[in-house]
Amino acid sequence: MTAAESQTQLTEPHNSTAPLVDTKLADRSQLSKMYQHYVEMKDKYPHALLLYRVGDFFETFFQDAVTVSRELELVLTSKHGGEAGRVAMTGVPHHAWERYTTQLVEKGYAVVICDQVEDASEAVGLVKREVTRILTPGTLLEEGMLKTSRNNYLAAVVIAGNHWGLAHADISTGEFLTTQGSDLEHLTQELMRLQPAEVVVPTNAPDLGSLLRPGETSPHLPQCLPPSFCYSLRSQTPFTQGEARAKLLEKFNLRSLEGLGCDHLPLAVRSAGGLVEYVEDMQKANPVTLQKLRTYTITDYLILDHQTRRNLEITQTVRDGIFHGSLLWSLDRTSTSMGGRALRRWLLQPLLDIKGIRARQDTIQELMEDTPLRQNMRQLLRQIYDLERLTGRAASGTANAKDLVALADSLSRLPQLAHLVADTQSPFLKALQKVPDVLGELAQKLHAHIVESPPIHLKEGGLIRPGINPQLDERKATVESDQQWIANLEVEERAKTGIPTLKVGFNKTFGYYLSVPRSKSDQVPDNYIRKQTLTNEERYITPDLKEREARILTARDDLNQLEYEIFVELRQEVGEQGEVIRNISRAVAAADVLCGLAELAVQQGYCRPEMISGREMMIVDGRHPVVEQSLPAGFFVPNSTHLGREQTKHPEEKPDLVILTGPNASGKSCYLRQVGLIQLMAQIGSFVPGTWAKLGVCDRIFTRVGAVDDLATGQSTFMVEMNETANILNHATARSLVLLDEIGRGTATFDGLSIAWAVAEYIATEIRARTIFATHYHELNELASILPNVANYQVTVKELPDQIVFLHQVQPGGADKSYGIEAGRLAGLPDVVIQRAKQVMGQIEKHSKIAMGLQNME
Numbered sequence: 136m137t138a139a140e141s142q143t144q145l146t147e148p149h150n151s152t153a154p155l156v157d158t159k160l161a162d163r164s165q166l167s168k169m170y171q172h173y174v175e176m177k178d179k180y181p182h183a184l185l186l187y188r189v190g191d192f193f194e195t196f197f198q199d200a201v202t203v204s205r206e207l208e209l210v211l212t213s214k215h216g217g218e219a220g221r222v223a224m225t226g227v228p229h230h231a232w233e234r235y236t237t238q239l240v241e242k243g244y245a246v247v248i249c250d251q252v253e254d255a256s257e258a259v260g261l262v263k264r265e266v267t268r269i270l271t272p273g274t275l276l277e278e279g280m281l282k283t284s285r286n287n288y289l290a291a292v293v294i295a296g297n298h299w300g301l302a303h304a305d306i307s308t309g310e311f312l313t314t315q316g317s318d319l320e321h322l323t324q325e326l327m328r329l330q331p332a333e334v335v336v337p338t339n340a341p342d343l344g345s346l347l348r349p350g351e352t353s354p355h356l357p358q359c360l361p362p363s364f365c366y367s368l369r370s371q372t373p374f375t376q377g378e379a380r381a382k383l384l385e386k387f388n389l390r391s392l393e394g395l396g397c398d399h400l401p402l403a404v405r406s407a408g409g410l411v412e413y414v415e416d417m418q419k420a421n422p423v424t425l426q427k428l429r430t431y432t433i434t435d436y437l438i439l440d441h442q443t444r445r446n447l448e449i450t451q452t453v454r455d456g457i458f459h460g461s462l463l464w465s466l467d468r469t470s471t472s473m474g475g476r477a478l479r480r481w482l483l484q485p486l487l488d489i490k491g492i493r494a495r496q497d498t499i500q501e502l503m504e505d506t507p508l509r510q511n512m513r514q515l516l517r518q519i520y521d522l523e524r525l526t527g528r529a530a531s532g533t534a535n536a537k538d539l540v541a542l543a544d545s546l547s548r549l550p551q552l553a554h555l556v557a558d559t560q561s562p563f564l565k566a567l568q569k570v571p572d573v574l575g576e577l578a579q580k581l582h583a584h585i586v587e588s589p590p591i592h593l594k595e596g597g598l599i600r601p602g603i604n605p606q607l608d609e610r611k612a613t614v615e616s617d618q619q620w621i622a623n624l625e626v627e628e629r630a631k632t633g634i635p636t637l638k639v640g641f642n643k644t645f646g647y648y649l650s651v652p653r654s655k656s657d658q659v660p661d662n663y664i665r666k667q668t669l670t671n672e673e674r675y676i677t678p679d680l681k682e683r684e685a686r687i688l689t690a691r692d693d694l695n696q697l698e699y700e701i702f703v704e705l706r707q708e709v710g711e712q713g714e715v716i717r718n719i720s721r722a723v724a725a726a727d728v729l730c731g732l733a734e735l736a737v738q739q740g741y742c743r744p745e746m747i748s749g750r751e752m753m754i755v756d757g758r759h760p761v762v763e764q765s766l767p768a769g770f771f772v773p774n775s776t777h778l779g780r781e782q783t784k785h786p787e788e789k790p791d792l793v794i795l796t797g798p799n800a801s802g803k804s805c806y807l808r809q810v811g812l813i814q815l816m817a818q819i820g821s822f823v824p825g826t827w828a829k830l831g832v833c834d835r836i837f838t839r840v841g842a843v844d845d846l847a848t849g850q851s852t853f854m855v856e857m858n859e860t861a862n863i864l865n866h867a868t869a870r871s872l873v874l875l876d877e878i879g880r881g882t883a884t885f886d887g888l889s890i891a892w893a894v895a896e897y898i899a900t901e902i903r904a905r906t907i908f909a910t911h912y913h914e915l916n917e918l919a920s921i922l923p924n925v926a927n928y929q930v931t932v933k934e935l936p937d938q939i940v941f942l943h944q945v946q947p948g949g950a951d952k953s954y955g956i957e958a959g960r961l962a963g964l965p966d967v968v969i970q971r972a973k974q975v976m977g978q979i980e981k982h983s984k985i986a987m988g989l990q991n992m993e
């Protein structure tokens with residue numbers, strides 16, 4: 136029976152023969168003991184999928200079975216549930232729970248793991264089971280469930296009127312930050328930046344504990360929260376000022392929150408306290424260590440709204456939503472996953488502080504100038520594993536022995552790294568010069584204790600080296616000597632019985648046995664006790680053999696247990712050093728990002744931009760960092776940019792606003808984005824694609840690029856465009872960079888042209904933001920003759936008799952034609968249509984000189 140068939144059958148109304156799918160419809164007193172316990176547990180977690188350990192499986196029952204079978208395409212079956220009848224069931228093998236759970240969590244479900252906590256063979260009555268783990272998208276720790284290249288954020292929000300608090304943590308790395316603000320639009324934008332896997336929201340909803348999957352709505356969810364995330368609806372109590380504050384003080388063992396910088400920020404405190412409470416509630420058996428809470432202010436960073444991040448394709452492309460072809464793709468030369476995550480964070484949160492930017496630039500420069508240092512560092516960094524997450528798993532008790540070996544290997548690279556950077560001067564390299572002694576000692580201890588290549592399982596022995604623990608060695612010796620005794624037994628018994636083919640064997644049911652061919656069974660001595668008869672062989676045991684076997688099995692259990700205890704102690708020691716390891720990990724990650732950026736700058740021939748506090752933007756021979764890498768070397772045509780120069784006798788040479796015209800596909804959008812990306816790269820401290828640059832720090836970059844229907848919100852292309860334009864006009868300042876592509880295209884020509892004109896005029900005269908305005912409306916070129924801070928630029932083409940050659944060069948002046956009709960001709964429009972189009976254009980141009988009626992407009 137397929138999953139689909141079984142599901143159809145089970146979703147039919149319940150009758151006496153169909154399996155039960157609804158716990159509420161089941162007569163609990165008629166259920167057998169285990170199912171009664173299951174239903175009790177399910178009552179506690181009504182909104183999660185409950186995976187219940189039964190023998191070698193994790194099973195789901197009732198309605199959860201239907202959901203799991205549907206989502207994982209597993210066969211839905213049923214089991215006898217006692218007098219009440221059969222119960223719907225879907226199960227997964229216990230060793231594969233991580234794989235299946237990952238899929239469920241990725242689909243936005245919360246999963247509760249209820250495991251057996253006593254040995255089934257020793258249980259009296261029902262095996263004892265407890266909830267050992269609750270997994271939600273934002274509270275994952277397991278290696279296989281996390282993406283190495285990005286943080287997995289859990290966020291918590293508190294909203295009070297137009298004010299908000301937002302805390303976020305990555306519990307796999309320990310990062311924990313909080314902020315507050317006073318415009319709900321900023322909260323939306325900050326959530327869009329973080330892209331949290333899960334957002335915790337305090338509500339008074341009746342269905343507390345439920346997890347809304349992306350796209351699911353609830354009247355209890357504030358409107359400003361974007362629908363694309365998972366939301367956990369929680370009680371408001373832990374988010375009250377008193378509770379939240381107390382929770383933070385307790386968590387970080389503090390008397391006051393002053394040191395955390397959020398004492399005076401009640402909403403930041405409430406969201407952070409609520410988040411800690413939630414994490415503690417989710418992590419039953421594995422307490423999570425978070426780094427000390429840090430407070431930040433969103434206005435301390437360059438603000439990029441969601442549209443701008445999207446349009447500039449910072450982490451993924453607009454068209455396909457993929458990493459390949461994004462800015463991050465083109466810049467990432469990091470060697471560690473910690474560095475990869477840090478680069479992503481930097482790109483989504485560029486700096487405003489010139490000192491901070493210069494410190495990063497200094498480091499890049501030093502690494503560019505010293506090629507051996509850079510190469511050696513990169514080589515060494517490649518040998519450093521994900522220290523942040525390994526430490527997280529150690530501290531929460533989920534790390535295995537392989538994790539600790541990887542951690543020790545990585546820690547032992549740190550002194551080598553320190554040695555390599557011993558003579559460096561820049562701040563980010565100096566931070567690596569001193570490795571706390573305790574880490575070297577820890578690495579040594581781990582290496583000394585754990586075998587080089589340990590097994591994944593922790594309770595089956597083989598983890599700890601000899602010579603570490605006398606008791607362990609003693610037990611090992613006993614087991615080995617007993618095993619030797621058994622090995623000798625074969626030889627001795629062969630000699631004794633004269634049966635040369637006698638063998639000693641082992642199986643799970645009988646343990647050790649002596650195997651003799653049936654033809655020789657009459658030669659066995661009296662002390663052999665027959666245990667099993669097979670086609671060609673007889674199997675025997677002897678009292679001596681059984682005695683040894685009992686000794687071996689007990690000693691081996693003891694041995695494994697002792698090894699496990701030694702391992703757990705080591706793991707705890709690592710956890711205790713969590714903060715020290717994570718501090719140095721952060722330094723390694725930053726150095727890795729900068730080393731990668733230095734490598735990139737050398738490979739691609741980037742320059743160090745001079746960062747200034749004024750508004751000037753000068754880029755000589757700038758290039759688009761992504762398009763350049765996608766074209767064969769030397770094919771990209773560089774272009775310069777001069778904007779916003781304040782002290783100049785010829786303001787027209789350094790305009791605030793550039794009207795950029797040029798035919799389709801000539802390279803206007805590419806140029807526009809290139810300017811935005813160079814500014815953004817400069818503000819993360821990177822060198823930039825160009826031969827020389829001087830850049831005033833921007834407070835925000837705005838883009839309005841291309842026309843895309845927002846079908847999800849039912850808005851037309853034109854309305855989306857107008858909303859975005861309104862947002863820019865309402866928020867841009869003289870320190871912003873505004874990149875506008877084709878404003879006014881989505882409506883009638885004259886409406887569009889009029890809006891485009893008015894928008895450009897407003898930006899140039901009222902806001903004075905540095906702006907590039909790409910347009911097909913050549914009429915806008917008139918603005919330059921009226922406003923002193925507007926200039927015209929065009930992307931040039933060469934006209935040949937039967938084709939247009941794109942030169943991709945941006946030069947002063949306005950294009951007087953758009954070549955749209957030529958493009959139509961090349962595309963095969965009939966000649967008569969082309970001729971008529973030219974006639975109509977001539978007529979329109981005659982009557983549409985805006986400049987002529989300009990006095991009337993003013």
Ligand SMILES: Nc1ncnc2c1ncn2[C@@H]1O[C@H](COP(=O)(O)OP(=O)(O)OP(=O)(O)O)[C@@H](O)[C@H]1O
Nearest residue numbers: 770771772773798799800801802803804805806943
């Ligand atoms: N400076 C450049 N050097 C080399 N190739 C370029 C350059 N600029 C753009 N191109 C190439 O030209 C193509 C078209 O560029 P782009 O999309 O920017 O044109 P456009 O003028 O904005 O067109 P439209 O007006 O139709 O949107 C790009 O895909 C790119 O490959």
